[in-house]
Amino acid sequence: MEVAEGVRYQAWTFGGTVPGPVLHVREGDRITFVMKNRSDEEVTITDPAKGGSPFMNQVAENPYQKNSSAIMPMPHSMDFHAGTVAKDDKWRTIGPGETIKFDWIANYAGTYIYHCGTPSVLMHTAMGQHGVVVVSPKDGYPTDYEVDREYVIAQSEYYLTKGAGDLYTYDFEAASNNNPSHVVFNGHQTILHDQPLKANAGERVRFHFSNNGPSGTSSFHVIGGIFDRVWLEGHPFNEMRGMQTVLVGASGSATLDMIVPEEGKYILIDHEFVDAEKGATGTLKAGPRKN
Incomplete structure:
Protein backbone atom coordinates (compact mmCIF):
# COMPACT_ATOMS: atom_id res chain seq x y z
CA MET A 1 0.00 0.00 0.00
CA TYR A 141 -21.91 15.71 24.94
CA PRO A 142 -23.54 19.05 25.82
CA THR A 143 -23.00 20.41 22.29
CA ASP A 144 -24.27 17.38 20.35
CA TYR A 145 -27.31 19.22 19.02
CA GLU A 146 -25.06 21.93 17.54
CA VAL A 147 -22.59 19.65 15.67
CA ASP A 148 -22.78 19.92 11.88
CA ARG A 149 -19.82 17.73 10.86
CA GLU A 150 -17.98 14.90 12.58
CA TYR A 151 -14.60 13.45 11.59
CA VAL A 152 -12.17 10.84 12.92
CA ILE A 153 -8.46 11.65 12.56
CA ALA A 154 -5.75 9.17 13.50
CA GLN A 155 -2.13 10.31 13.64
CA SER A 156 0.54 7.66 13.25
CA GLU A 157 4.16 7.10 12.32
CA TYR A 158 5.95 4.97 9.74
CA TYR A 159 9.58 3.90 10.05
CA LEU A 160 10.54 3.02 6.50
CA THR A 161 13.72 2.74 4.47
CA LYS A 162 14.28 1.94 0.80
CA GLY A 163 14.38 -1.79 0.24
CA ALA A 164 14.96 -4.03 -2.72
CA GLY A 165 12.98 -3.16 -5.82
CA ASP A 166 10.22 -0.60 -5.48
CA LEU A 167 9.12 -1.44 -1.93
CA TYR A 168 10.17 0.21 1.31
CA THR A 169 10.80 -1.90 4.43
CA TYR A 170 10.61 -1.48 8.21
CA ASP A 171 13.62 0.33 9.69
CA PHE A 172 14.28 -1.28 13.07
CA GLU A 173 16.95 1.24 14.09
CA ALA A 174 14.78 4.25 13.24
CA ALA A 175 11.84 2.77 15.18
CA SER A 176 14.05 2.04 18.19
CA ASN A 177 15.31 5.64 18.14
CA ASN A 178 11.83 7.13 17.58
CA ASN A 179 12.91 8.70 14.29
CA PRO A 180 9.99 8.17 11.88
CA SER A 181 10.36 8.58 8.14
CA HIS A 182 6.73 9.73 7.83
CA VAL A 183 4.18 11.09 10.32
CA VAL A 184 0.69 11.12 8.86
CA PHE A 185 -3.00 11.73 9.39
CA ASN A 186 -5.30 8.85 8.39
CA GLY A 187 -2.55 6.67 6.97
CA HIS A 188 -1.17 8.80 4.13
CA GLN A 189 1.07 11.84 3.95
CA THR A 190 -1.16 13.94 1.68
CA ILE A 191 -4.67 12.46 1.82
CA LEU A 192 -6.17 15.28 3.90
CA HIS A 193 -4.80 17.84 1.45
CA ASP A 194 -5.78 15.97 -1.71
CA GLN A 195 -9.19 15.21 -0.18
CA PRO A 196 -9.72 17.96 2.41
CA LEU A 197 -12.30 17.77 5.16
CA LYS A 198 -15.29 20.00 4.44
CA ALA A 199 -17.45 22.43 6.39
CA ASN A 200 -19.09 25.83 6.06
CA ALA A 201 -18.47 29.07 7.91
CA GLY A 202 -20.34 29.13 11.22
CA GLU A 203 -20.60 25.36 11.53
CA ARG A 204 -19.50 23.40 14.57
CA VAL A 205 -17.06 20.68 13.48
CA ARG A 206 -16.19 17.81 15.80
CA PHE A 207 -12.90 15.93 15.55
CA HIS A 208 -12.32 12.60 17.27
CA PHE A 209 -8.51 12.76 17.31
CA SER A 210 -6.44 9.72 18.26
CA ASN A 211 -2.65 9.63 18.39
CA ASN A 212 -2.02 6.01 17.46
CA GLY A 213 1.74 6.43 17.62
CA PRO A 214 3.29 3.98 18.21
CA SER A 215 5.81 6.26 19.95
CA GLY A 216 5.45 9.98 19.24
CA THR A 217 3.45 12.74 20.90
CA SER A 218 1.20 15.16 19.04
CA SER A 219 0.39 18.83 19.58
CA PHE A 220 -2.80 19.00 17.53
CA HIS A 221 -3.69 22.46 16.24
CA VAL A 222 -5.84 24.02 13.53
CA ILE A 223 -4.24 27.12 12.01
CA GLY A 224 -6.85 29.88 12.20
CA GLY A 225 -9.05 28.07 14.69
CA ILE A 226 -9.61 27.73 18.44
CA PHE A 227 -11.11 24.60 19.96
CA ASP A 228 -14.32 25.77 21.62
CA ARG A 229 -14.74 22.58 23.66
CA VAL A 230 -12.22 19.81 24.26
CA TRP A 231 -12.90 16.53 26.04
CA LEU A 232 -9.58 14.86 26.87
CA GLU A 233 -9.69 11.17 25.96
CA GLY A 234 -13.22 11.89 24.71
CA HIS A 235 -14.78 11.52 28.17
CA PRO A 236 -17.53 14.11 28.83
CA PHE A 237 -16.26 14.82 32.37
CA ASN A 238 -12.83 15.90 31.04
CA GLU A 239 -13.96 19.20 29.51
CA MET A 240 -11.70 22.14 28.69
CA ARG A 241 -12.49 25.28 26.68
CA GLY A 242 -10.79 27.72 24.33
CA MET A 243 -7.70 25.64 23.60
CA GLN A 244 -5.26 26.56 20.84
CA THR A 245 -3.32 23.29 20.90
CA VAL A 246 -4.06 19.94 22.51
CA LEU A 247 -1.17 17.75 23.64
CA VAL A 248 -1.89 14.06 23.04
CA GLY A 249 0.56 11.33 23.97
CA ALA A 250 1.01 8.01 22.21
CA SER A 251 -2.27 6.03 22.47
CA GLY A 252 -4.05 9.12 23.85
CA SER A 253 -6.95 11.01 22.32
CA ALA A 254 -9.28 13.99 22.49
CA THR A 255 -12.69 14.94 21.16
CA LEU A 256 -12.60 18.54 19.95
CA ASP A 257 -15.28 20.98 18.80
CA MET A 258 -14.31 23.94 16.61
CA ILE A 259 -16.62 26.64 15.26
CA VAL A 260 -15.46 27.60 11.76
CA PRO A 261 -15.06 31.40 11.81
CA GLU A 262 -15.25 32.20 8.09
CA GLU A 263 -14.92 30.82 4.58
CA GLY A 264 -11.44 29.63 3.62
CA LYS A 265 -8.83 26.95 4.23
CA TYR A 266 -7.74 25.85 7.69
CA ILE A 267 -4.62 23.73 8.14
CA LEU A 268 -4.70 20.80 10.56
CA ILE A 269 -1.22 20.30 11.95
CA ASP A 270 0.91 18.65 14.58
CA HIS A 271 2.52 21.78 16.02
CA GLU A 272 5.62 19.74 16.82
CA PHE A 273 7.01 20.94 13.51
CA VAL A 274 9.47 18.11 13.03
CA ASP A 275 6.39 15.88 12.65
CA ALA A 276 4.53 18.40 10.51
CA GLU A 277 7.44 18.47 8.06
CA LYS A 278 7.25 14.67 7.87
CA GLY A 279 3.60 14.85 6.85
CA ALA A 280 1.34 15.44 9.88
CA THR A 281 -0.79 18.10 8.20
CA GLY A 282 -4.17 18.31 6.51
CA THR A 283 -6.78 20.78 5.31
CA LEU A 284 -10.29 21.73 6.37
CA LYS A 285 -11.91 23.58 3.48
CA ALA A 286 -14.75 25.85 4.60
CA GLY A 287 -17.43 27.11 2.23
CA PRO A 288 -19.63 30.17 2.68
CA ARG A 289 -21.93 30.60 5.65
CA LYS A 290 -25.37 28.97 5.24
CA ASN A 291 -28.62 30.28 6.70
Missing part, protein backbone atom coordinates in the same frame (compact mmCIF):
# COMPACT_ATOMS: atom_id res chain seq x y z
CA GLU A 2 1.01 3.62 -0.52
CA VAL A 3 1.76 5.95 2.41
CA ALA A 4 3.24 8.87 0.44
CA GLU A 5 3.86 9.64 -3.20
CA GLY A 6 6.23 6.95 -4.51
CA VAL A 7 6.43 5.17 -1.13
CA ARG A 8 4.89 1.70 -0.92
CA TYR A 9 5.48 -1.06 1.63
CA GLN A 10 4.07 -4.45 2.57
CA ALA A 11 1.78 -3.45 5.43
CA TRP A 12 0.30 -5.62 8.16
CA THR A 13 -3.32 -4.56 8.49
CA PHE A 14 -6.71 -5.06 10.07
CA GLY A 15 -9.08 -5.34 7.14
CA GLY A 16 -6.71 -4.12 4.43
CA THR A 17 -6.28 -0.45 5.38
CA VAL A 18 -4.10 1.69 7.64
CA PRO A 19 -5.61 2.77 9.98
CA GLY A 20 -8.02 -0.16 10.29
CA PRO A 21 -11.81 0.20 10.34
CA VAL A 22 -13.31 2.85 12.59
CA LEU A 23 -15.66 1.26 15.14
CA HIS A 24 -18.42 3.44 16.60
CA VAL A 25 -20.39 2.16 19.60
CA ARG A 26 -22.22 3.63 22.58
CA GLU A 27 -21.22 3.56 26.24
CA GLY A 28 -22.60 0.39 27.81
CA ASP A 29 -22.71 -1.61 24.57
CA ARG A 30 -21.54 -5.23 24.57
CA ILE A 31 -19.33 -5.97 21.57
CA THR A 32 -18.79 -9.48 20.21
CA PHE A 33 -15.49 -9.46 18.31
CA VAL A 34 -14.27 -12.12 15.88
CA MET A 35 -10.89 -12.05 14.12
CA LYS A 36 -9.27 -14.53 11.75
CA ASN A 37 -5.56 -14.35 11.06
CA ARG A 38 -5.46 -14.49 7.25
CA SER A 39 -1.83 -13.43 6.84
CA ASP A 40 -1.00 -16.70 5.07
CA GLU A 41 -3.47 -16.21 2.21
CA GLU A 42 -3.96 -13.73 -0.59
CA VAL A 43 -7.12 -12.07 0.62
CA THR A 44 -9.76 -10.89 -1.80
CA ILE A 45 -11.75 -8.09 -0.24
CA THR A 46 -15.37 -8.53 -1.25
CA ASP A 47 -17.77 -5.72 -2.11
CA PRO A 48 -19.29 -4.19 1.06
CA ALA A 49 -22.72 -5.45 2.04
CA LYS A 50 -25.60 -3.10 1.35
CA GLY A 51 -26.37 -1.26 4.57
CA GLY A 52 -23.17 -2.59 6.14
CA SER A 53 -20.13 -0.85 7.56
CA PRO A 54 -19.91 2.81 6.48
CA PHE A 55 -16.11 2.59 6.79
CA MET A 56 -15.81 -0.30 4.35
CA ASN A 57 -18.16 1.43 1.92
CA GLN A 58 -15.97 4.53 2.05
CA VAL A 59 -12.84 2.46 1.38
CA ALA A 60 -14.49 0.76 -1.61
CA GLU A 61 -15.48 4.12 -3.04
CA ASN A 62 -12.08 5.71 -2.37
CA PRO A 63 -9.12 3.29 -2.74
CA TYR A 64 -6.64 6.08 -2.05
CA GLN A 65 -3.88 3.86 -0.63
CA LYS A 66 -3.87 1.73 -3.81
CA ASN A 67 -3.98 -1.47 -1.77
CA SER A 68 -3.20 -4.87 -3.26
CA SER A 69 -3.06 -8.32 -1.66
CA ALA A 70 0.16 -9.69 -0.17
CA ILE A 71 1.11 -12.79 1.81
CA MET A 72 3.28 -12.60 4.94
CA PRO A 73 2.44 -15.35 7.49
CA MET A 74 2.73 -13.85 10.96
CA PRO A 75 1.15 -14.28 14.42
CA HIS A 76 -1.17 -11.41 15.38
CA SER A 77 -3.55 -10.34 18.15
CA MET A 78 -5.96 -7.57 19.13
CA ASP A 79 -5.83 -5.12 22.03
CA PHE A 80 -8.85 -2.81 22.44
CA HIS A 81 -8.00 0.07 24.78
CA ALA A 82 -11.76 0.63 25.08
CA GLY A 83 -12.15 -2.81 26.67
CA THR A 84 -11.76 -3.44 30.40
CA VAL A 85 -10.92 -7.13 30.53
CA ALA A 86 -8.23 -9.53 31.67
CA LYS A 87 -6.01 -9.75 28.62
CA ASP A 88 -4.90 -13.36 29.15
CA ASP A 89 -7.32 -14.99 26.74
CA LYS A 90 -8.84 -12.07 24.86
CA TRP A 91 -5.69 -10.25 23.79
CA ARG A 92 -3.78 -13.49 23.11
CA THR A 93 -1.83 -14.10 19.92
CA ILE A 94 -3.19 -16.39 17.21
CA GLY A 95 -1.28 -17.97 14.34
CA PRO A 96 -2.08 -17.90 10.61
CA GLY A 97 -5.39 -19.63 9.91
CA GLU A 98 -6.60 -19.39 13.52
CA THR A 99 -9.66 -17.49 14.75
CA ILE A 100 -10.38 -15.76 18.05
CA LYS A 101 -13.75 -14.65 19.44
CA PHE A 102 -14.53 -12.75 22.62
CA ASP A 103 -16.91 -10.18 24.18
CA TRP A 104 -16.09 -6.87 25.79
CA ILE A 105 -18.22 -4.05 27.18
CA ALA A 106 -17.67 -0.36 26.41
CA ASN A 107 -17.78 0.78 30.03
CA TYR A 108 -16.27 4.22 29.44
CA ALA A 109 -17.07 6.88 26.87
CA GLY A 110 -14.20 8.23 24.79
CA THR A 111 -12.00 7.72 21.76
CA TYR A 112 -9.66 4.75 21.99
CA ILE A 113 -6.92 3.12 19.96
CA TYR A 114 -6.92 -0.56 19.14
CA HIS A 115 -3.74 -2.29 18.00
CA CYS A 116 -1.98 -5.61 17.64
CA GLY A 117 -0.41 -6.64 20.94
CA THR A 118 1.95 -9.32 19.62
CA PRO A 119 5.67 -8.67 20.29
CA SER A 120 7.28 -6.61 18.96
CA VAL A 121 4.27 -4.38 19.59
CA LEU A 122 6.31 -1.45 18.29
CA MET A 123 6.84 -3.22 14.97
CA HIS A 124 3.29 -4.59 14.59
CA THR A 125 1.78 -1.15 15.25
CA ALA A 126 4.28 0.68 13.05
CA MET A 127 3.59 -1.80 10.25
CA GLY A 128 -0.03 -0.68 10.26
CA GLN A 129 -2.04 -2.70 12.78
CA HIS A 130 -3.97 0.03 14.58
CA GLY A 131 -7.33 1.76 14.43
CA VAL A 132 -9.87 3.77 16.44
CA VAL A 133 -12.96 2.97 18.52
CA VAL A 134 -15.30 5.89 19.25
CA VAL A 135 -17.48 5.22 22.30
CA SER A 136 -20.25 7.84 22.40
CA PRO A 137 -21.35 8.82 25.93
CA LYS A 138 -24.75 7.39 26.82
CA ASP A 139 -25.99 10.88 27.70
CA GLY A 140 -24.07 12.58 24.89
Whole structure:
Protein backbone atom coordinates (compact mmCIF):
# COMPACT_ATOMS: atom_id res chain seq x y z
CA MET A 1 0.00 0.00 0.00
CA GLU A 2 1.01 3.62 -0.52
CA VAL A 3 1.76 5.95 2.41
CA ALA A 4 3.24 8.87 0.44
CA GLU A 5 3.86 9.64 -3.20
CA GLY A 6 6.23 6.95 -4.51
CA VAL A 7 6.43 5.17 -1.13
CA ARG A 8 4.89 1.70 -0.92
CA TYR A 9 5.48 -1.06 1.63
CA GLN A 10 4.07 -4.45 2.57
CA ALA A 11 1.78 -3.45 5.43
CA TRP A 12 0.30 -5.62 8.16
CA THR A 13 -3.32 -4.56 8.49
CA PHE A 14 -6.71 -5.06 10.07
CA GLY A 15 -9.08 -5.34 7.14
CA GLY A 16 -6.71 -4.12 4.43
CA THR A 17 -6.28 -0.45 5.38
CA VAL A 18 -4.10 1.69 7.64
CA PRO A 19 -5.61 2.77 9.98
CA GLY A 20 -8.02 -0.16 10.29
CA PRO A 21 -11.81 0.20 10.34
CA VAL A 22 -13.31 2.85 12.59
CA LEU A 23 -15.66 1.26 15.14
CA HIS A 24 -18.42 3.44 16.60
CA VAL A 25 -20.39 2.16 19.60
CA ARG A 26 -22.22 3.63 22.58
CA GLU A 27 -21.22 3.56 26.24
CA GLY A 28 -22.60 0.39 27.81
CA ASP A 29 -22.71 -1.61 24.57
CA ARG A 30 -21.54 -5.23 24.57
CA ILE A 31 -19.33 -5.97 21.57
CA THR A 32 -18.79 -9.48 20.21
CA PHE A 33 -15.49 -9.46 18.31
CA VAL A 34 -14.27 -12.12 15.88
CA MET A 35 -10.89 -12.05 14.12
CA LYS A 36 -9.27 -14.53 11.75
CA ASN A 37 -5.56 -14.35 11.06
CA ARG A 38 -5.46 -14.49 7.25
CA SER A 39 -1.83 -13.43 6.84
CA ASP A 40 -1.00 -16.70 5.07
CA GLU A 41 -3.47 -16.21 2.21
CA GLU A 42 -3.96 -13.73 -0.59
CA VAL A 43 -7.12 -12.07 0.62
CA THR A 44 -9.76 -10.89 -1.80
CA ILE A 45 -11.75 -8.09 -0.24
CA THR A 46 -15.37 -8.53 -1.25
CA ASP A 47 -17.77 -5.72 -2.11
CA PRO A 48 -19.29 -4.19 1.06
CA ALA A 49 -22.72 -5.45 2.04
CA LYS A 50 -25.60 -3.10 1.35
CA GLY A 51 -26.37 -1.26 4.57
CA GLY A 52 -23.17 -2.59 6.14
CA SER A 53 -20.13 -0.85 7.56
CA PRO A 54 -19.91 2.81 6.48
CA PHE A 55 -16.11 2.59 6.79
CA MET A 56 -15.81 -0.30 4.35
CA ASN A 57 -18.16 1.43 1.92
CA GLN A 58 -15.97 4.53 2.05
CA VAL A 59 -12.84 2.46 1.38
CA ALA A 60 -14.49 0.76 -1.61
CA GLU A 61 -15.48 4.12 -3.04
CA ASN A 62 -12.08 5.71 -2.37
CA PRO A 63 -9.12 3.29 -2.74
CA TYR A 64 -6.64 6.08 -2.05
CA GLN A 65 -3.88 3.86 -0.63
CA LYS A 66 -3.87 1.73 -3.81
CA ASN A 67 -3.98 -1.47 -1.77
CA SER A 68 -3.20 -4.87 -3.26
CA SER A 69 -3.06 -8.32 -1.66
CA ALA A 70 0.16 -9.69 -0.17
CA ILE A 71 1.11 -12.79 1.81
CA MET A 72 3.28 -12.60 4.94
CA PRO A 73 2.44 -15.35 7.49
CA MET A 74 2.73 -13.85 10.96
CA PRO A 75 1.15 -14.28 14.42
CA HIS A 76 -1.17 -11.41 15.38
CA SER A 77 -3.55 -10.34 18.15
CA MET A 78 -5.96 -7.57 19.13
CA ASP A 79 -5.83 -5.12 22.03
CA PHE A 80 -8.85 -2.81 22.44
CA HIS A 81 -8.00 0.07 24.78
CA ALA A 82 -11.76 0.63 25.08
CA GLY A 83 -12.15 -2.81 26.67
CA THR A 84 -11.76 -3.44 30.40
CA VAL A 85 -10.92 -7.13 30.53
CA ALA A 86 -8.23 -9.53 31.67
CA LYS A 87 -6.01 -9.75 28.62
CA ASP A 88 -4.90 -13.36 29.15
CA ASP A 89 -7.32 -14.99 26.74
CA LYS A 90 -8.84 -12.07 24.86
CA TRP A 91 -5.69 -10.25 23.79
CA ARG A 92 -3.78 -13.49 23.11
CA THR A 93 -1.83 -14.10 19.92
CA ILE A 94 -3.19 -16.39 17.21
CA GLY A 95 -1.28 -17.97 14.34
CA PRO A 96 -2.08 -17.90 10.61
CA GLY A 97 -5.39 -19.63 9.91
CA GLU A 98 -6.60 -19.39 13.52
CA THR A 99 -9.66 -17.49 14.75
CA ILE A 100 -10.38 -15.76 18.05
CA LYS A 101 -13.75 -14.65 19.44
CA PHE A 102 -14.53 -12.75 22.62
CA ASP A 103 -16.91 -10.18 24.18
CA TRP A 104 -16.09 -6.87 25.79
CA ILE A 105 -18.22 -4.05 27.18
CA ALA A 106 -17.67 -0.36 26.41
CA ASN A 107 -17.78 0.78 30.03
CA TYR A 108 -16.27 4.22 29.44
CA ALA A 109 -17.07 6.88 26.87
CA GLY A 110 -14.20 8.23 24.79
CA THR A 111 -12.00 7.72 21.76
CA TYR A 112 -9.66 4.75 21.99
CA ILE A 113 -6.92 3.12 19.96
CA TYR A 114 -6.92 -0.56 19.14
CA HIS A 115 -3.74 -2.29 18.00
CA CYS A 116 -1.98 -5.61 17.64
CA GLY A 117 -0.41 -6.64 20.94
CA THR A 118 1.95 -9.32 19.62
CA PRO A 119 5.67 -8.67 20.29
CA SER A 120 7.28 -6.61 18.96
CA VAL A 121 4.27 -4.38 19.59
CA LEU A 122 6.31 -1.45 18.29
CA MET A 123 6.84 -3.22 14.97
CA HIS A 124 3.29 -4.59 14.59
CA THR A 125 1.78 -1.15 15.25
CA ALA A 126 4.28 0.68 13.05
CA MET A 127 3.59 -1.80 10.25
CA GLY A 128 -0.03 -0.68 10.26
CA GLN A 129 -2.04 -2.70 12.78
CA HIS A 130 -3.97 0.03 14.58
CA GLY A 131 -7.33 1.76 14.43
CA VAL A 132 -9.87 3.77 16.44
CA VAL A 133 -12.96 2.97 18.52
CA VAL A 134 -15.30 5.89 19.25
CA VAL A 135 -17.48 5.22 22.30
CA SER A 136 -20.25 7.84 22.40
CA PRO A 137 -21.35 8.82 25.93
CA LYS A 138 -24.75 7.39 26.82
CA ASP A 139 -25.99 10.88 27.70
CA GLY A 140 -24.07 12.58 24.89
CA TYR A 141 -21.91 15.71 24.94
CA PRO A 142 -23.54 19.05 25.82
CA THR A 143 -23.00 20.41 22.29
CA ASP A 144 -24.27 17.38 20.35
CA TYR A 145 -27.31 19.22 19.02
CA GLU A 146 -25.06 21.93 17.54
CA VAL A 147 -22.59 19.65 15.67
CA ASP A 148 -22.78 19.92 11.88
CA ARG A 149 -19.82 17.73 10.86
CA GLU A 150 -17.98 14.90 12.58
CA TYR A 151 -14.60 13.45 11.59
CA VAL A 152 -12.17 10.84 12.92
CA ILE A 153 -8.46 11.65 12.56
CA ALA A 154 -5.75 9.17 13.50
CA GLN A 155 -2.13 10.31 13.64
CA SER A 156 0.54 7.66 13.25
CA GLU A 157 4.16 7.10 12.32
CA TYR A 158 5.95 4.97 9.74
CA TYR A 159 9.58 3.90 10.05
CA LEU A 160 10.54 3.02 6.50
CA THR A 161 13.72 2.74 4.47
CA LYS A 162 14.28 1.94 0.80
CA GLY A 163 14.38 -1.79 0.24
CA ALA A 164 14.96 -4.03 -2.72
CA GLY A 165 12.98 -3.16 -5.82
CA ASP A 166 10.22 -0.60 -5.48
CA LEU A 167 9.12 -1.44 -1.93
CA TYR A 168 10.17 0.21 1.31
CA THR A 169 10.80 -1.90 4.43
CA TYR A 170 10.61 -1.48 8.21
CA ASP A 171 13.62 0.33 9.69
CA PHE A 172 14.28 -1.28 13.07
CA GLU A 173 16.95 1.24 14.09
CA ALA A 174 14.78 4.25 13.24
CA ALA A 175 11.84 2.77 15.18
CA SER A 176 14.05 2.04 18.19
CA ASN A 177 15.31 5.64 18.14
CA ASN A 178 11.83 7.13 17.58
CA ASN A 179 12.91 8.70 14.29
CA PRO A 180 9.99 8.17 11.88
CA SER A 181 10.36 8.58 8.14
CA HIS A 182 6.73 9.73 7.83
CA VAL A 183 4.18 11.09 10.32
CA VAL A 184 0.69 11.12 8.86
CA PHE A 185 -3.00 11.73 9.39
CA ASN A 186 -5.30 8.85 8.39
CA GLY A 187 -2.55 6.67 6.97
CA HIS A 188 -1.17 8.80 4.13
CA GLN A 189 1.07 11.84 3.95
CA THR A 190 -1.16 13.94 1.68
CA ILE A 191 -4.67 12.46 1.82
CA LEU A 192 -6.17 15.28 3.90
CA HIS A 193 -4.80 17.84 1.45
CA ASP A 194 -5.78 15.97 -1.71
CA GLN A 195 -9.19 15.21 -0.18
CA PRO A 196 -9.72 17.96 2.41
CA LEU A 197 -12.30 17.77 5.16
CA LYS A 198 -15.29 20.00 4.44
CA ALA A 199 -17.45 22.43 6.39
CA ASN A 200 -19.09 25.83 6.06
CA ALA A 201 -18.47 29.07 7.91
CA GLY A 202 -20.34 29.13 11.22
CA GLU A 203 -20.60 25.36 11.53
CA ARG A 204 -19.50 23.40 14.57
CA VAL A 205 -17.06 20.68 13.48
CA ARG A 206 -16.19 17.81 15.80
CA PHE A 207 -12.90 15.93 15.55
CA HIS A 208 -12.32 12.60 17.27
CA PHE A 209 -8.51 12.76 17.31
CA SER A 210 -6.44 9.72 18.26
CA ASN A 211 -2.65 9.63 18.39
CA ASN A 212 -2.02 6.01 17.46
CA GLY A 213 1.74 6.43 17.62
CA PRO A 214 3.29 3.98 18.21
CA SER A 215 5.81 6.26 19.95
CA GLY A 216 5.45 9.98 19.24
CA THR A 217 3.45 12.74 20.90
CA SER A 218 1.20 15.16 19.04
CA SER A 219 0.39 18.83 19.58
CA PHE A 220 -2.80 19.00 17.53
CA HIS A 221 -3.69 22.46 16.24
CA VAL A 222 -5.84 24.02 13.53
CA ILE A 223 -4.24 27.12 12.01
CA GLY A 224 -6.85 29.88 12.20
CA GLY A 225 -9.05 28.07 14.69
CA ILE A 226 -9.61 27.73 18.44
CA PHE A 227 -11.11 24.60 19.96
CA ASP A 228 -14.32 25.77 21.62
CA ARG A 229 -14.74 22.58 23.66
CA VAL A 230 -12.22 19.81 24.26
CA TRP A 231 -12.90 16.53 26.04
CA LEU A 232 -9.58 14.86 26.87
CA GLU A 233 -9.69 11.17 25.96
CA GLY A 234 -13.22 11.89 24.71
CA HIS A 235 -14.78 11.52 28.17
CA PRO A 236 -17.53 14.11 28.83
CA PHE A 237 -16.26 14.82 32.37
CA ASN A 238 -12.83 15.90 31.04
CA GLU A 239 -13.96 19.20 29.51
CA MET A 240 -11.70 22.14 28.69
CA ARG A 241 -12.49 25.28 26.68
CA GLY A 242 -10.79 27.72 24.33
CA MET A 243 -7.70 25.64 23.60
CA GLN A 244 -5.26 26.56 20.84
CA THR A 245 -3.32 23.29 20.90
CA VAL A 246 -4.06 19.94 22.51
CA LEU A 247 -1.17 17.75 23.64
CA VAL A 248 -1.89 14.06 23.04
CA GLY A 249 0.56 11.33 23.97
CA ALA A 250 1.01 8.01 22.21
CA SER A 251 -2.27 6.03 22.47
CA GLY A 252 -4.05 9.12 23.85
CA SER A 253 -6.95 11.01 22.32
CA ALA A 254 -9.28 13.99 22.49
CA THR A 255 -12.69 14.94 21.16
CA LEU A 256 -12.60 18.54 19.95
CA ASP A 257 -15.28 20.98 18.80
CA MET A 258 -14.31 23.94 16.61
CA ILE A 259 -16.62 26.64 15.26
CA VAL A 260 -15.46 27.60 11.76
CA PRO A 261 -15.06 31.40 11.81
CA GLU A 262 -15.25 32.20 8.09
CA GLU A 263 -14.92 30.82 4.58
CA GLY A 264 -11.44 29.63 3.62
CA LYS A 265 -8.83 26.95 4.23
CA TYR A 266 -7.74 25.85 7.69
CA ILE A 267 -4.62 23.73 8.14
CA LEU A 268 -4.70 20.80 10.56
CA ILE A 269 -1.22 20.30 11.95
CA ASP A 270 0.91 18.65 14.58
CA HIS A 271 2.52 21.78 16.02
CA GLU A 272 5.62 19.74 16.82
CA PHE A 273 7.01 20.94 13.51
CA VAL A 274 9.47 18.11 13.03
CA ASP A 275 6.39 15.88 12.65
CA ALA A 276 4.53 18.40 10.51
CA GLU A 277 7.44 18.47 8.06
CA LYS A 278 7.25 14.67 7.87
CA GLY A 279 3.60 14.85 6.85
CA ALA A 280 1.34 15.44 9.88
CA THR A 281 -0.79 18.10 8.20
CA GLY A 282 -4.17 18.31 6.51
CA THR A 283 -6.78 20.78 5.31
CA LEU A 284 -10.29 21.73 6.37
CA LYS A 285 -11.91 23.58 3.48
CA ALA A 286 -14.75 25.85 4.60
CA GLY A 287 -17.43 27.11 2.23
CA PRO A 288 -19.63 30.17 2.68
CA ARG A 289 -21.93 30.60 5.65
CA LYS A 290 -25.37 28.97 5.24
CA ASN A 291 -28.62 30.28 6.70
